[in-house]
Amino acid sequence: xxxxxxxxxxxxxxxxxxxxxxxxxxxxxxxxxxxxxxxxxxxxxxxxxxxxxxxxxxxxxxxxxxxxxxxxxxxxxxxxxxxxxxxxxxxxxxxxxxxxxxxxxxxxxxxxxxxxxxxxxxxxxxxxxxxxxxxxxxxxx
Numbered sequence: 274x275x276x277x278x279x280x281x282x283x284x285x286x287x288x289x290x291x292x293x294x295x296x297x298x299x300x301x302x303x304x305x306x307x308x309x310x311x312x313x314x315x316x317x318x319x320x321x322x323x324x325x326x327x328x329x330x331x332x333x334x335x336x337x338x339x340x341x342x343x344x345x346x347x348x349x350x351x352x353x354x355x356x357x358x359x360x361x362x363x364x365x366x367x368x369x370x371x372x373x374x375x376x377x378x379x380x381x382x383x384x385x386x387x388x389x390x391x392x393x394x395x396x397x398x399x400x401x402x403x404x405x406x407x408x409x410x411x412x413x414x
Contacts, residue, residue, distance in 0.1 A: 274334050286406060287403070287404040289400065294353045317378075321358050323378070341361050369404050
């Protein structure tokens with residue numbers, strides 16, 4: 274694990290995105306909240322927030338960070354759900370992994386809740402869109 278003890282605590286932010294591609298019928302049912310398992314968008318939002326706080330337990334060399342805020346945006350299109358997560362923290366290391374883990378958890382939750390309607394869904398790509406804070410400053414895709 275990289276030593277971060279000597280680094281200054283600064284405001285950090287990372288934004289990640291991903292998509293779940295599905296049939297138009299699956300997207301329609303999901304948007305209407307009519308999936309058999311319930312409101313997939315609400316559950317995916319909670320999954321993303323929960324995953325943000327668990328990233329260090331899932332990724333072996335990821336430091337735990339003090340998250341100060343998480344914003345989750347889920348937009349249903351005709352044949353996909355677009356996921357965007359912004360994570361903020363005030364700490365010694367960035368929150369890129371937390372943001373991408375949150376997107377992955379939201380995508381997997383959507384897959385789980387819609388798989389009875391469409392087993393052919395495709396998750397991805399998941400990517401970092403932007404980060405700011407720390408020694409390396411601002412980065413944008």
